[in-house]
Amino acid sequence: MNDQKNPGGAHVAVAKGKPSVALLVTCLVDLFRPAVGFAAVKLLEEAGYEVKVPEQGCCGQPNYNNGDRQGARAMARGTIERFSGYDYVVVPSGSCAGMLRIHYPALFEPGSKDQQQAEDLARRTYELTSFLYDIAGVTEVQAQLSATATYHDGCAGLREMRVRDQPRALLASVGGLEIAELSEPEVCCGFGGTFCVKYPDVSDRITEKKIADIRNTGADYLLAGDLGCLLTIGGKLHRDGSTITACHVAEVLAGMAEADSDADD
Amino acid sequence: MQTTSLKFRQLASQALADETLRTALGDVERIMPVIRNSALDQLENPEAWFDRASASRDRTLAELDVYLEAFEQKVQQLGGHVHWAADGTEACEIIAGICETAGARTVTKSKSMVTEEIELNAFLESRDMTVVETDLGEYIIQLRGERPSHILAPALHVTLSEVAETFHRHHDLERAAPLREPTEMLLEARAVLRDRFLSADVGITGANFLVAETGGVVIVTNEGNADLTASLPDTHIVVTGIEKVVPTLEDAGLMLRLLARSAAGQRLSTYTTLIHGPRRAEDSSGPSNFHVVLLDNGRSDMLGTQLQEMLRCIRCSACINHCPVYTAVGGHAYGSVYSGPMGAVLTPGLAGLHAAAHLPNASTFCGRCEEVCPVRIPIPKMLRYWRDREFERRMTPRSVRYGLDWWTHMNASPRIYRSLLGIAARLLRGLSSRGWITRLPGPGRAWTRYRDMPTPAGQTFQHQWRRTRGRAGES
Numbered sequence: 001m002n003d004q005k006n007p008g009g010a011h012v013a014v015a016k017g018k019p020s021v022a023l024l025v026t027c028l029v030d031l032f033r034p035a036v037g038f039a040a041v042k043l044l045e046e047a048g049y050e051v052k053v054p055e056q057g058c059c060g061q062p063n064y065n066n067g068d069r070q071g072a073r074a075m076a077r078g079t080i081e082r083f084s085g086y087d088y089v090v091v092p093s094g095s096c097a098g099m100l101r102i103h104y105p106a107l108f109e110p111g112s113k114d115q116q117q118a119e120d121l122a123r124r125t126y127e128l129t130s131f132l133y134d135i136a137g138v139t140e141v142q143a144q145l146s147a148t149a150t151y152h153d154g155c156a157g158l159r160e161m162r163v164r165d166q167p168r169a170l171l172a173s174v175g176g177l178e179i180a181e182l183s184e185p186e187v188c189c190g191f192g193g194t195f196c197v198k199y200p201d202v203s204d205r206i207t208e209k210k211i212a213d214i215r216n217t218g219a220d221y222l223l224a225g226d227l228g229c230l231l232t233i234g235g236k237l238h239r240d241g242s243t244i245t246a247c248h249v250a251e252v253l254a255g256m257a258e259a260d261s262d263a264d265d
Numbered sequence: 266m267q268t269t270s271l272k273f274r275q276l277a278s279q280a281l282a283d284e285t286l287r288t289a290l291g292d293v294e295r296i297m298p299v300i301r302n303s304a305l306d307q308l309e310n311p312e313a314w315f316d317r318a319s320a321s322r323d324r325t326l327a328e329l330d331v332y333l334e335a336f337e338q339k340v341q342q343l344g345g346h347v348h349w350a351a352d353g354t355e356a357c358e359i360i361a362g363i364c365e366t367a368g369a370r371t372v373t374k375s376k377s378m379v380t381e382e383i384e385l386n387a388f389l390e391s392r393d394m395t396v397v398e399t400d401l402g403e404y405i406i407q408l409r410g411e412r413p414s415h416i417l418a419p420a421l422h423v424t425l426s427e428v429a430e431t432f433h434r435h436h437d438l439e440r441a442a443p444l445r446e447p448t449e450m451l452l453e454a455r456a457v458l459r460d461r462f463l464s465a466d467v468g469i470t471g472a473n474f475l476v477a478e479t480g481g482v483v484i485v486t487n488e489g490n491a492d493l494t495a496s497l498p499d500t501h502i503v504v505t506g507i508e509k510v511v512p513t514l515e516d517a518g519l520m521l522r523l524l525a526r527s528a529a530g531q532r533l534s535t536y537t538t539l540i541h542g543p544r545r546a547e548d549s550s551g552p553s554n555f556h557v558v559l560l561d562n563g564r565s566d567m568l569g570t571q572l573q574e575m576l577r578c579i580r581c582s583a584c585i586n587h588c589p590v591y592t593a594v595g596g597h598a599y600g601s602v603y604s605g606p607m608g609a610v611l612t613p614g615l616a617g618l619h620a621a622a623h624l625p626n627a628s629t630f631c632g633r634c635e636e637v638c639p640v641r642i643p644i645p646k647m648l649r650y651w652r653d654r655e656f657e658r659r660m661t662p663r664s665v666r667y668g669l670d671w672w673t674h675m676n677a678s679p680r681i682y683r684s685l686l687g688i689a690a691r692l693l694r695g696l697s698s699r700g701w702i703t704r705l706p707g708p709g710r711a712w713t714r715y716r717d718m719p720t721p722a723g724q725t726f727q728h729q730w731r732r733t734r735g736r737a738g739e740s
Contacts, residue, residue: 025726031686031693032719034726053730055679063669065630065649067656071673078676155631188589192629194665197711199627202277204715205593206629209294235716238701 094157300530339480
């Protein structure tokens with residue numbers, strides 16, 4: 001079953017039975033919010049997958065977006081090699097998933113071996129919530145959170161990975177959770193990777209508008225599928241003295257949101 | 266093409282502090298997407314129209330020379346003249362020459378970004394001609410000595426009271442009371458401009474499209490000023506970029522459907538005019554001399570490169586209206602007549618990368634520009650193209666280049682990367698107070714200038730995973 005499920009046809013180095021998912025945890029989750037990684041593991045295991053965490057580093061997006069193709073290619077080759085052989089590669093970030101799915105194949109010479117391997121990885125790569133909903137067929141979760149939350153669509157998740165309805169559908173099944181939509185959920189939060197430190201005041205103005213929209217919803221939680229957006233918005237919410245908690249959608253779906261919000265104060 | 270793009274940071278900071286600009290940009294951001302969407306929704310399946318339009322543009326660009334020559338031939342058959350200008354100076358010389366032959370003292374103009382690009386007004390003024398902009402927005406900024414801050418709404422940054430003040434200063438008129446209402450200002454400008462229209466010797470317009478099949482020039486406006494500019498003086502000069510040609514009237518119709526909707530949420534602009542050559546023997550009025558000046562100015566260099574798709578652009582400004590960076594800082598910060606996402610791609614192409622270095626970087630890559638583009642220009646891909654060239658040419662700041670290089674080395678081995686993250690987590694925890702970091706050193710300063718940073722919540726994910734799930738977790 002594993003071999004059939006692997007569209008790339010690469011060898012599967014795990015026990016037969018459950019299909020395998022390799023988690024690309026992302027630098028930001030790895031460093032700042034390990035709970036998101038554990039939430040992702042929980043959700044994937046509950047959905048019936050064998051979750052593996054291969055040795056890993058950065059996907060190379062900072063290099064790619066700053067014109068350093070050579071550096072990006074080196075990191076892409078590393079990721080491609082370390083994530084070969086799994087049925088699926090799941091990423092709790094639309095942005096890093098988009099890097100693997102959309103941009104890795106564009107990094108290499110068309111028709112080259114590198115490019116074929118990049119295509120193979122791209123075909124197996126998914127953003128977490130869209131994987132759960134579209135591929136694993138998960139339509140509801142067991143989590144509880146008595147709160148009102150609003151959801152921000154991360155740009156790469158939305159436009160590169162087509163993630164929009166899946167997280168909303170899953171969040172709708174969280175007991176006690178009310179979703180209050182933003183008036184402009186699809187407008188950028190101002191993060192933009194290195195953009196936010198290259199043009200900090202421009203970035204801040206964009207975030208300021210996002211926060212005004214968030215405040216208008218009256219939500220207690222701001223949810224998103226990308227830690228980049230959450231650090232940007234959450235960091236400014238905290239600076240502003242707001243009580244709104246920025247939380248990754250995976251943490252809510254895995255029932256781990258409230259525990260984590262204790263980290264604040 | 267003059268730019269001040271190298272001062273982007275400084276100009277952006279000034280713009281961010283401008284409260285009236287903020288209000289104007291807030292209106293763009295709030296209103297334009299709504300009216301655009303409702304206008305596009307009237308088309309059954311707008312995405313299919315986008316596909317058709319971008320395919321039409323690609324067909325044209327693939328044989329641009331053929332269509333341009335066909336257009337030239339048709340214009341000549343209609344009794345008009347076509348001039349080819351390699352760059353802005355050449356275009357200005359050609360236009361000034363035509364004006365001088367016509368003995369022109371006063372020249373009226375309707376809105377044209379190409380004439381902004383080649384800085385035509387200053388050139389004609391240096392040859393002792395009076396140039397009058399007749400689009401209301403352009404007229405206002407001309408009086409104020411400013412440059413457009415938006416390709417369709419050039420005076421977007423000017424408030425109503427500033428317009429009143431400008432008119433009071435420049436119009437020598439007896440008024441019962443100072444100008445207050447927009448309608449009063451409109452009527453006053455209309456009256457002043459009416460005399461200018463009637464006294465002009467030459468009228469200069471841009472073109473939205475050139476129709477190869479018929480030699481027609483399509484011009485759309487909401488004010489009708491292009492029609493008066495084109496038809497009242499005895500000489501009409503059309504100035505436009507070589508990429509504006511479309512093969513047939515049907516292609517022009519396709520573009521018009523998307524242009525007005527994408528630009529201003531209109532099904533059709535108030536005036537859509539199709540001009541074919543000078544007045545004919547049976548016409549009762551119209552210019553006797555009809556000239557079309559086709560400007561290259563760097564456009565043909567984009568053909569056959571990764572930038573070719575940028576030449577699909579029909580100047581609708583949807584990308585600008587939907588851009589989070591543009592709606593934060595406005596058009597003047599870009600320091601180029603073309604601002605927003607399309608300007609960030611086009612300006613380095615027309616003025617050179619060195620003159621526009623910040624522009625391709627001042628984007629969050631949110632991708633909304635590409636999403637709303639009616640001719641599907643992959644703008645983020647093109648911004649990356651410019652960033653790649655900057656990196657290759659060592660124009661990327663040294664600190665960024667070294668930083669990226671260091672990051673690549675740190676990622677050469679997962680073990681080094683893991684240790685590095687572990688060290689970073691410990692360092693950050695050391696700077697933390699009650700779960701948050703409010704001041705970071707080095708490059709992190711830019712982050713904590715405006716926001717806090719949460720403290721890493723313990724050991725890194727990979728460290729915890731390896732400890733708790735150990736070998737079982739590795740393949």
